Amino acid sequence: MPRLLLIVLLPVLAVLVLGVAPLLTVTTWSFWTWDPATYWIRPEPSLAGYGAILEAGRWTVLADTLGKGLLAALLCLLLAYPLTYAIHFLSGPRLALLLLAAITIPFFTSSLIRAFSWRLVLGRTGPVNAFLQELGLVARPLDWLLFSDFAVMVGLVASYMPFAAFPLLLSLRRVEPSYLAAAQDLGAGFWRIVRTIILPLTLPGAFAGFLFVLVMVIGSSTEVQMLGGAGASIVSVMVNDVMRVANFPLAFAISTVVLVVLLALVLAGNRAFRLARLFEDPSW
Amino acid sequence: MAIEIRIEGLTRDFGPVRALDDVSLEIAAGEFFTLLGSSGSGKSTLLKMLGGFDRPDRGRILFDGQDVTLLPANRRPANTVFQDLALFPHMSVAQNVAYGLRVQGIGRREQERRVGEALALVELADFGGRNVNLLSGGQRQRVALARALVMEPGILLLDEPLTGLDERLREQMRDEFGRLHQRTGATFILVTHNQDEALTLSDRMAIMHRGRIEQTDAPPRFFDAPANAFVARFVGIDALLVPEGIEAGGAAAVVAGQRLPVAGRAVPGALVALRPDRLALAPQGEGDAPLVLRIAEIQFRGLHSDIRARFDDGQGLVVRAPVDIAARLAPGDPLHLWVQPGGAVLVAPHAPSAR
Incomplete structure (x- = not known):
């Protein structure tokens, strides 16, 4: 019995210490007062941190980050669906493994290197511009390919698409090939099968993937810093800037807002898509 | 309503394996025909081709004289009861049965009427609202049958539908197939490795072996005059x-x-x-x-x-x-x-x- 208790206790303790404690600290400190004299915080309740969010265009960065996250998550899902469909239904075991490796291996390099490589690809003299000019589609190199929201989105989608793909693949395991055959047998064409069989059965996985990408994008900074245009920002860069001047309540207030928004999304999504189904027995 | 089938010289290779080897066969409209063979005999490959899930390398399939060889499954007047039944797990019994009618764009009221009839036919009249995942094996079997029969198919294809059922249910469902064949008048094609089923149900049957048909006859003839x-x-x-x-x-x-x-x-x-x-x-x-x-x-x-x-x-x-x-x-x-x-x-x- 004590061994069983230990097995349960350890992970619970780890979650409490590593996860819940910092979050509680952050949330609590966001309501404390910043003392400019000592550059430290005093335990006196204050909403100054939250007030400062509304200054200096900080809330636009928050909204912009959320927008980037939602768009990137959507794009990742759009790419992940055909990819996982191919892996699950069309590939033999060897090709499936190859495709999985192809999307996993880029993770072996640092996000910095990956973002930097997009600079070379999307730059004025990069292969994309060279190709477009070769085809005669553009006369001069496109400037908006790099140091733009476009470049940031390319970098984000390329980095985080696997986080959408894996939960989707997990939920596709619930879709037996015979379901597709049965739907076709009853007269359904490809898109109707996608709409009436595949989408409803994979919704929990799609939502999980969507959340993963959203969370990763909100926490990301490299892509914006390496690929974004002048003045481009994102929450983590902004938090970093605020921390540099030691305004902890403001930094924590920003973090708390993000936390609340994400929690709300998870709860709403769980209600709508029943996320828990992802972990149920695929055979039923 | 029932459709006559003509199969001419069907051949299908999977890599080095010849799954079907120049198979020709005629099945009369309204017949109960069984393809009997052990696994790997080619009987399931043949059934897949009749359903439109695979294409032959050579040969033709004609339904009532019309060449359907290249017609995909969703445009064939044939419906299948799959070996694993393939009930849609996110739909109720009635939604499963109504699926094909919804695809055809049939009005809600007509849908309800025909789903009700189909469920009554398989003796599941009050089961429309049930969760298909919570039904017993025999009930799931009946739902799969109703889902195919509601389409009023000219041909019903049964792919080893009784494997996985216990002996008592097997016999019960076997009798059910005979009854449904008489009620609907459709051409029934059963694929099985179980001789008992084949002998009991079939008007005629074919024994398959290594992609070929060894003999096509009425069941007693296999004993009176085995081909080889x-x-x-x-x-x-x-x-x-x-x-x-x-x-x-x-x-x-x-x-x-x-x-x-x-x-x-x-x-x-x-x-x-x-x-x-x-x-x-x-x-x-x-x-x-x-x-x-x-x-x-x-x-x-x-x-x-x-x-x-x-x-x-x-x-x-x-x-x-x-x-x-x-x-x-x-x-x-x-x-x-x-x-x-x-x-x-x-x-x-x-x-x-x-x-």
């Missing part, structure tokens, strides 16, 4: 004897020096198949039994005993005998056998596939 040694063994006629000679005219054969009246055609290399149901033990030492063998072994099997006996030339066979009669016999005793009329049939040796 493979078919004879497949249907349980294990006693296949090599004769020393066959009398001119083919009325009798000589096996190990003993004359035996036979039916069937004498082809080169023909074997004598002895039907176990038409062999009778002659009381010992009495009269002139046509065949005399020597008992090699007696095995108790419960309600009967198996007597393994040999001819002088070493060829053997097994006879089923009542337990108390077998108890009076011992290995080494002579065994006197009567062969009833039609009990011995000449069959062609099994030609190895011409490939």
Whole structure:
């Protein structure tokens, strides 16, 4: 019995210490007062941190980050669906493994290197511009390919698409090939099968993937810093800037807002898509 | 309504394996036809092609004279009951059954009426709102049947639908297929490896082996006149004897020096198949039994005993005998056998596939 208790206790303790404690600290400190004299915080309740969010265009960065996250998550899902469909239904075991490796291996390099490589690809003299000019589609190199929201989105989608793909693949395991055959047998064409069989059965996985990408994008900074245009920002860069001047309540207030928004999304999504189904027995 | 099927020279290769080898077949409208064979015989491949889930490398399929070889499954007037049933797990019983009607854009009221009829047909009238994942095996089977039958198909394809059910349910569902065939009048095609199902249900059946059809006939003909040694063994006629000679005219054969009246055609290399149901033990030492063998072994099997006996030339066979009669016999005793009329049939040796 004590061994069983230990097995349960350890992970619970780890979650409490590593996860819940910092979050509680952050949330609590966001309501404390910043003392400019000592550059430290005093335990006196204050909403100054939250007030400062509304200054200096900080809330636009928050909204912009959320927008980037939602768009990137959507794009990742759009790419992940055909990819996982191919892996699950069309590939033999060897090709499936190859495709999985192809999307996993880029993770072996640092996000910095990956973002930097997009600079070379999307730059004025990069292969994309060279190709477009070769085809005669553009006369001069496109400037908006790099140091733009476009470049940031390319970098984000390329980095985080696997986080959408894996939960989707997990939920596709619930879709037996015979379901597709049965739907076709009853007269359904490809898109109707996608709409009436595949989408409803994979919704929990799609939502999980969507959340993963959203969370990763909100926490990301490299892509914006390496690929974004002048003045481009994102929450983590902004938090970093605020921390540099030691305004902890403001930094924590920003973090708390993000936390609340994400929690709300998870709860709403769980209600709508029943996320828990992802972990149920695929055979039923 | 029922559709007539014509299959011409279907061939399908999967890499080096020839799954279907020049198969031709005609199935009459409204017939209950069974494809019988062991796994790997090509019967499921043939069914997939009829359903439109696979295309042949060569050959044609015609429904009522119309070439449907290249028509995909969603545009064929055939519906399938899949081996794993493939019920949609996110839909209720009624939603499953209504799926095909919804695809066809049939109005809600008409949908409800036809779903109700189909569920009544399979005796699940009050099950419309149920969760398909919580039904019993037999009930799931019925839902799959209703989902196919609601489409009023000209052809119903049944892919090993009874595997995975326990014996009692099996028999129950088997009778159900017969009843539904009569009620709907559609052409039924059943794929199975279970001889019992095939024999009980079929108007005609085909035995398949290595991508070829060995024999197509009404069920009793497989016993009266098996096409070759493979078919004879497949249907349980294990006693296949090599004769020393066959009398001119083919009325009798000589096996190990003993004359035996036979039916069937004498082809080169023909074997004598002895039907176990038409062999009778002659009381010992009495009269002139046509065949005399020597008992090699007696095995108790419960309600009967198996007597393994040999001819002088070493060829053997097994006879089923009542337990108390077998108890009076011992290995080494002579065994006197009567062969009833039609009990011995000449069959062609099994030609190895011409490939």
